Amino acid sequence: MEAKRTDVNSLGEFGLIDHLTKTFKSTQKSTKKGVGDDAAVMEFGNLQTVISTDMLVEGIHFDLAYTPLKHLGYKSIMVNLSDIYAMNAIPSQITVSIAISNRFSVEAMEELYAGIHKACELYDVDLVGGDMTSSPTGLVISITAIGSAQADKIVYRSGAKKGDILCVTGDLGSAYLGLQILEREKQIYQESPEVQPDLEEQPYLIERQLKPEARKDVIDYMAKNNLIPTAMIDVSDGLASEVFHLCKESGLGAFIEESKVPLHPSTEEMAIKFNMDPITCALSGGEDYELLFTISEEDLEKVRYMPDVFIIGEMAAKKDGITLHSSGGNIHPLKAQGWKHFGNE
Amino acid sequence: MEAKRTDVNSLGEFGLIDHLTKTFKSTQKSTKKGVGDDAAVMEFGNLQTVISTDMLVEGIHFDLAYTPLKHLGYKSIMVNLSDIYAMNAIPSQITVSIAISNRFSVEAMEELYAGIHKACELYDVDLVGGDMTSSPTGLVISITAIGSAQADKIVYRSGAKKGDILCVTGDLGSAYLGLQILEREKQIYQESPEVQPDLEEQPYLIERQLKPEARKDVIDYMAKNNLIPTAMIDVSDGLASEVFHLCKESGLGAFIEESKVPLHPSTEEMAIKFNMDPITCALSGGEDYELLFTISEEDLEKVRYMPDVFIIGEMAAKKDGITLHSSGGNIHPLKAQGWKHFGNE
Numbered sequence: 038m039e040a041k042r043t044d045v046n047s048l049g050e051f052g053l054i055d056h057l058t059k060t061f062k063s064t065q066k067s068t069k070k071g072v073g074d075d076a077a078v079m080e081f082g083n084l085q086t087v088i089s090t091d092m093l094v095e096g097i098h099f100d101l102a103y104t105p106l107k108h109l110g111y112k113s114i115m116v117n118l119s120d121i122y123a124m125n126a127i128p129s130q131i132t133v134s135i136a137i138s139n140r141f142s143v144e145a146m147e148e149l150y151a152g153i154h155k156a157c158e159l160y161d162v163d164l165v166g167g168d169m170t171s172s173p174t175g176l177v178i179s180i181t182a183i184g185s186a187q188a189d190k191i192v193y194r195s196g197a198k199k200g201d202i203l204c205v206t207g208d209l210g211s212a213y214l215g216l217q218i219l220e221r222e223k224q225i226y227q228e229s230p231e232v233q234p235d236l237e238e239q240p241y242l243i244e245r246q247l248k249p250e251a252r253k254d255v256i257d258y259m260a261k262n263n264l265i266p267t268a269m270i271d272v273s274d275g276l277a278s279e280v281f282h283l284c285k286e287s288g289l290g291a292f293i294e295e296s297k298v299p300l301h302p303s304t305e306e307m308a309i310k311f312n313m314d315p316i317t318c319a320l321s322g323g324e325d326y327e328l329l330f331t332i333s334e335e336d337l338e339k340v341r342y343m344p345d346v347f348i349i350g351e352m353a354a355k356k357d358g359i360t361l362h363s364s365g366g367n368i369h370p371l372k373a374q375g376w377k378h379f380g381n382e
Numbered sequence: 383m384e385a386k387r388t389d390v391n392s393l394g395e396f397g398l399i400d401h402l403t404k405t406f407k408s409t410q411k412s413t414k415k416g417v418g419d420d421a422a423v424m425e426f427g428n429l430q431t432v433i434s435t436d437m438l439v440e441g442i443h444f445d446l447a448y449t450p451l452k453h454l455g456y457k458s459i460m461v462n463l464s465d466i467y468a469m470n471a472i473p474s475q476i477t478v479s480i481a482i483s484n485r486f487s488v489e490a491m492e493e494l495y496a497g498i499h500k501a502c503e504l505y506d507v508d509l510v511g512g513d514m515t516s517s518p519t520g521l522v523i524s525i526t527a528i529g530s531a532q533a534d535k536i537v538y539r540s541g542a543k544k545g546d547i548l549c550v551t552g553d554l555g556s557a558y559l560g561l562q563i564l565e566r567e568k569q570i571y572q573e574s575p576e577v578q579p580d581l582e583e584q585p586y587l588i589e590r591q592l593k594p595e596a597r598k599d600v601i602d603y604m605a606k607n608n609l610i611p612t613a614m615i616d617v618s619d620g621l622a623s624e625v626f627h628l629c630k631e632s633g634l635g636a637f638i639e640e641s642k643v644p645l646h647p648s649t650e651e652m653a654i655k656f657n658m659d660p661i662t663c664a665l666s667g668g669e670d671y672e673l674l675f676t677i678s679e680e681d682l683e684k685v686r687y688m689p690d691v692f693i694i695g696e697m698a699a700k701k702d703g704i705t706l707h708s709s710g711g712n713i714h715p716l717k718a719q720g721w722k723h724f725g726n727e
Contacts, residue, residue, distance in 0.1 A: 075468040080430045080431065087422065087423050090477045090511060096518040097516050136522060173439070194420070286418070
């Protein structure tokens, strides 16, 4: 059975926006006006407003050969919510702007918006606006997330102090390895379409790549337990790059204990199959969307009982640099690789 | 002399963002944290927050063959500020996300940001965040503008009442004709590069296309004179399309007096040279970034003395439809053409 294909041009811009957003209902008290005027209107009382924006480009950030559009929609929201949580704020609204070429059908856009809708529901954010336009070639998604928090609860990258304890949530490097599996299978498929894809029975790694979750649970837990990190950032470009950001903004150095960096067993297994060092996947892999944060020593007990959080190092004086203490007892200067969507790809 | 060309890859994403945004200073009291963390932080006290976003795609919204990058940067901000003003709100922050292929140099991006910077200065808005990524092909610019106003000052599309007077600022159709001149010259250049471009000595039309201004002056004037429109929208897709939006959202009809629609003499002159009806350019042309608004009859005197504002018609009952009263005394149903960036271009 052939899937239905409606040309996006048949609906027109406003028709398509109406069509795709009609199932979204605003539930946030702060949303005064959502889609349908020149701008959305929000009211936050005495809270501070936090805003973050990210752009995802076909061929750079995602490959539709192995990325289901529904997952892509979901992930594009996660990427942005993750930034709001990294401020210790609660996201409440998003805007979604999309450029599409006419090789995409209305049904394809519905899939994308189904993923966006799911994310909005699960994370309790309202879609309040956006733009939709044509593109000469690929798909571009630009999302802005808006959130809020009390001024004294907002956590910056710059607040870490020497001696603060460095913590990270979840596990690192798995999304990167999921991407390696998908890329390998795509290449094999292109060379020999008759070969069945071999996803290595690694649903965890694949899911970490295709359907990451922002750490709302961590922020909620911190709020309940009166834990306010001294500094925080989300891990989107690999642990090393994020540690560099925290150190730069806080004017400090840091050390990381290699053996404490959380790795999933699947990550270790697949890294070795790919002839990679698992720690390198964690340090430079990216797309984990975990939270890296520092706490003052007096909050140590609060973190010890926190689920899915790992103490991986400590903030040091700037002059001591940023170092990795290896399991073998060696100390290496940490290198920030990164710019992964801006290099010689 | 050959212009300097620095590959964008030589700076890396964060290096390029730092490089391009370091001359931007936040001046808004409401800006608590600008570029450099996971999200910007703003605080608006008891005001309502208004947000608007637009995406501009190379080959769809602009053609770099005749659009200087500095003008493009400036215009991309105007497009967004215009939406905030159309809510009767004051813009205070913007985020700028950009996807660029490596055919663009750092110098080219500097030109783009010079235009953005100029717009931020002149309109008193802070650049507080954004994203920068590579693109496989063209340039994509996605901008989100944030503003605020007291709740009882915000003007929606839906507030018009039957009998309200329909007004428009500036003049219409000129940006569209500017585009026609530029497109014609591009085609001639492609066919015969030796022919000198003939811009018809029409700097006004060209400027309206390449360097439009958002109507901050109109909103400021209204505030000073205690004039709050009953409904408002910015004219980005042509007058007809915007009248349809106002009527749809307000549940009304409307009539427009053809002879009252403001046209610049250059618009009339060039429309005739292009074998077009000038009123059609105003109704369907787009990119004017003027304000279309309705006022209750009791505010008529306030509008009579307002500079650069024209009364063009009246809101009617829904059953009377949306009509154009022609100079010859005929009444035509108005047609909304539009979707200009989403059709069969």
